[in-house]
Every structure is written in C-alpha cells, then in structure tokens.
Amino acid sequence: MSNKRWTLTLICLFILFLYVFIQFIWTTRQMEGAVESLDKRVSLNEEPLHFILIAQEFDNPYWRKIEKGAKDAAKEFQVEVEYVAPLRTSVEEQMKLLEKAIASKVDGIIVQSLDEETFTPIINKAMSKNIPIITIDTDAKGSKRLSYVGTDNFAAGQLLGKTVVDMTSGEHKIGVIIGSESSDNQQERLDGFLSVIQQDPRFEVVNVEVSNISRIQASIQAEIMLRKFPDISIMVGTSALDAIGMTVAVKNLQRSDVQIFGFDDVEETITAIKKGEISATIIQRPYEMGYVAVQLMVKHLKGQPIPNVYFTSSKKIDASNVQMEVTP
Numbered sequence: 564m565s566n567k568r569w570t571l572t573l574i575c576l577f578i579l580f581l582y583v584f585i586q587f588i589w590t591t592r593q594m595e596g597a598v599e600s601l602d603k604r605v606s607l608n609e610e611p612l613h614f615i616l617i618a619q620e621f622d623n624p625y626w627r628k629i630e631k632g633a634k635d636a637a638k639e640f641q642v643e644v645e646y647v648a649p650l651r652t653s654v655e656e657q658m659k660l661l662e663k664a665i666a667s668k669v670d671g672i673i674v675q676s677l678d679e680e681t682f683t684p685i686i687n688k689a690m691s692k693n694i695p696i697i698t699i700d701t702d703a704k705g706s707k708r709l710s711y712v713g714t715d716n717f718a719a720g721q722l723l724g725k726t727v728v729d730m731t732s733g734e735h736k737i738g739v740i741i742g743s744e745s746s747d748n749q750q751e752r753l754d755g756f757l758s759v760i761q762q763d764p765r766f767e768v769v770n771v772e773v774s775n776i777s778r779i780q781a782s783i784q785a786e787i788m789l790r791k792f793p794d795i796s797i798m799v800g801t802s803a804l805d806a807i808g809m810t811v812a813v814k815n816l817q818r819s820d821v822q823i824f825g826f827d828d829v830e831e832t833i834t835a836i837k838k839g840e841i842s843a844t845i846i847q848r849p850y851e852m853g854y855v856a857v858q859l860m861v862k863h864l865k866g867q868p869i870p871n872v873y874f875t876s877s878k879k880i881d882a883s884n885v886q887m888e889v890t891p
C-alpha cells in the first residue's frame with residue numbers, strides 16, 4: 564500500500580513538473596517573440612531617428628532661424644530634432660549639452676564648435692561610439708566630424724572688407740567688435756576682413772573688442788571704444804547682434820558721422836539699413852544651414868555618402884537691395 568502511495572505521489576510530482584516545464588517553455592517563446600518583433604521595429608526604423616541640435620544661445624534670433632530650417636527638414640524626412648542651447652553663450656554649458664547628448668545615445672548630433680580645442684576630443688569620442696556629428700555655423704576642422712555645414716567664414720570676412728572699401732571714401736580709423744574670442748568663425752571673419760583692409764592705405768584698424776554675442780555688450784564696447792578712440796569713423800561687427808549694439812552707442816554719443824557695417828539679417832539690422840543707421844551687412848543662410856545639416860545626417864544614416872564640407876552662401880545687403888531680401 565505504501566509503495567502504491569509513493570508511486571502515485573511520484574506520478575503527481577512528474578505531472579506537476581511537466582506542467583511547470585511546459586509553462587516555462589511557452590513563456591520563454593512568447594518573450595523571445597516580443598523581443599524579436601521589437602528588434603525588427605528598430606532595424607526597420609519604425610521609431611523616428613532622434614537628432615540633437617546644439618546651438619550657441621537659446622533665444623538668439625540667428626539660431627532660431629537655424630532651428631526653423633532644422634525643424635522643417637525634420638518634418639520632411641520624418642525624424643525628430645531636439646533644439647537645445649545654453650541660455651547665455653558659454654563653452655562649459657555647451658560642452659555639458661554635448662556630453663549629455665552622447666550619453667543619451669541619440670542617432671545624430673548637430674553642433675556648433677564654439678572652441679575647437681575643447682570640442683575636438685568630445686566630438687571624436689562621439690564618433691568613436693558611432694554617434695555621427697555634423698558641425699554647423701562653426702567648424703572643428705581638426706576633429707573627426709562627418710561634415711561641416713555653414714559659411715566659408717574667411718571669404719565672408721573678405722566680402723565684409725571689400726564692402727567697406729567700396730562704400731567709403733577718404734581715410735578712416737576702424738573699430739571692430741567680434742562675437743567671441745574662442746570661436747573659429749569669428750577669427751576667420753576677422754582674418755578675412757583684415758586681409759582686404761590692410762591692403763588699402765586708406766584704413767587703419769585701431770581696436771578690436773569682444774561682445775560675447777550680446778547686443779548690450781556690443782553697445783557698451785562700442786561706446787567705450789568711441790570714447791577712447793574718438794577718431795574712429797567706421798565700426799565693423801562680425802556677429803549677428805554687434806552692429807545693432809553699435810547703433811545704440813553711436814546714438815548715445817551723437818556720432819552720426821560713424822558708418823556701421825555688420826553681419827546677418829536679423830530684423831533689427833534690416834530695419835536699421837532701411838533707416839540708414841547701418842550701411843551694409845553680410846548675410847548668411849542660417850535657415851539653409853539647419854535644413855541641410857538634418858538632410859545630410861539622414862542621408863548618412865541611410866548609408867549614402869555626404870560631403871566633408873557644405874558651404875552655404877553669403878551676400879552683401881545695403882540700401883540698394885534691402886527691399887528685395889526676404890529670408891525665412
């Protein structure tokens with residue numbers, strides 16, 4: 564009898580084991596299926612690609628145009644573009660945003676290289692982790708970034724110099740305000756400008772200061788400069804808000820004899836050209852920069868070749884053609 568009970572217990576245990584085993588196999592199969600279909604979705608790219616665009620300053624009107632171009636391209640190519648930037652320009656803050664983007668394993672990063680020396684190792688780190696980087700507006704030439712989309716800044720600086728030569732007569736002392744000391748685009752524009760101006764004995768550049776891309780700083784620096792060098796009769800700005808800042812300084816000091824030349828076509832600059840407060844500006848194509856950067860990133864991720872450098876154009880705008888120029 565006891566033997567019979569034992570046999571019965573063993574049979575029951577065996578059936579129980581079989582039931583648990585079958586359940587286990589079935590659940591495992593189901594889980595494998597779920598993972599497989601998730602993998603398939605990712606490899607088929609059903610999740611939209613996610614790019615991060617890191618700007619120099621969040622609410623800067625020039626960068627907002629880049630953002631608009633990037634977002635329009637995102638809609639067209641069905642990807643996501645996240646626009647991030649420090650509230651006020653800061654190399655450290657921008658670097659933190661870049662590190663964060665790398666850590667969050669986004670599909671691609673579009674970034675302005677505000678300081679080539681500092682940015683190059685981080686750009687290279689991203690590339691080594693298979694996160695593609697495209698530089699925008701300011702390049703990091705020595706890095707392993709995929710491509711640069713933006714102005715040929717030396718050539719744009721030369722155009723600024725040529726504009727000053729063509730639109731002035733007689734001898735002049737010049738004061739220059741650049742947006743940033745660290746970024747290559749500002750240095751290249753200054754070099755291009757000087758390469759033209761220094762060929763002409765009519766001109767002497769007496770002072771170069773930095774605005775930190777702030778219109779208030781540009782106006783303060785311009786006012787200090789005009790007090791220190793009252794014989795300055797031409798002022799030149801190489802970033803988007805410098806010339807506007809200069810108009811304020813010139814008004815404060817009642818120096819209507821000073822001619823101002825600037826960069827970019829933010830609304831106030833266009834208005835000031837119409838009013839005759841700014842003589843001319845060299846415009847860039849920020850909307851196109853944003854659009855093309857996203858387009859190239861998508862192409863690259865589809866395995867198509869993209870150019871190492873994509874220069875967007877620049878152009879002189881003055882009273883003669885300001886009415887015709889409408890840029891998004």
Ligand code: BGC
Pocket residue numbers: 619620623625700701742748776801802803804826827
């Ligand atoms: C420059 C940008 C800069 C902006 C600032 C533009 O001219 O290309 O690098 O961030 O001015 O307002």
